[in-house]
Amino acid sequence: MKCRSLSAAAALAMAGALVLTACTGSDGEPNDNGKAAGAGTGTGTGSEASASPSARASASASATASAPTSVERPRIELPSDVTDKFENWQAGDEAKNAVLADTARRIDATNDAILRGDTGARSLSFYYRGKALNDALRWVQAYVDANMSFTGTTRYYAPEVALSGESEASVVYCADESKGFNKDRKTNKVDRTPSDQSPYVLYSARLQKSGQGVWRTTGLTSKRGDKACTP
Secondary structure (H helix, E strand, C coil), X not given: CCCCECCCCCCCCCCCCCCCCCCECCCCCEECCCCCCCCCCECCCCCCECCCHHHCCCCCHHHHHCCCCCCCCCECCCCCCEEEEECCCCCCCXXXXXXXXHHHHHHHHHHXXXXXXCCCCHHHXXXXXXXXXXXXXXXXXXXXXXXXXXXXXXXXXXXXXXXXXXXXXXEEXXXXXXXXXXXXXXXXXXXXXXXXXXXXXXXXXXXXECCCCCEEEEEEEEEECCCCCCC
């Protein structure tokens, strides 16, 4: 999403470089004209009771199908004015596609939490672990404190997956936030002010597979304006 600084009251110093699917400035603080994209993805109250993200996003059917079906996953439904678009979100390998499927769900979960203003959303603790979970909770809280939400479409593309054994993986992917905008949570006013920051972000995630077969994010970093994602 396009980025400008959040209000001073909502700014927080993020430990490490974790940005989730949101915009950040060079100082690591959340920015006002960029939604926390994970992606398309954010969560809020009662995210468990909504529709599957795969029914809404354009993640490949093969990636979604490769994820374990025996696990009771949180159900997530983003509002009609928010879309997480997963472009060519497949790796041609069943194991790697399972990693991508849960990466997409983690993005959706993060964005759903931000949209609902719910740091207690079950989907966050379901798809995050360790420091990544703590940073995700702080990021969602920053938006709550700023009374900010977002609207629009975030495109996720060019994913690359690397497996390390059967239970560890890394995913690098790009995000195009040019068609997403922050929105005042109380007034619903959308901020379409042009940003001087690049809308293209390179993300790097580390994941671990749980005993139930869920790929959970344990580390997440980003680099705005990286040449790998810029057209």
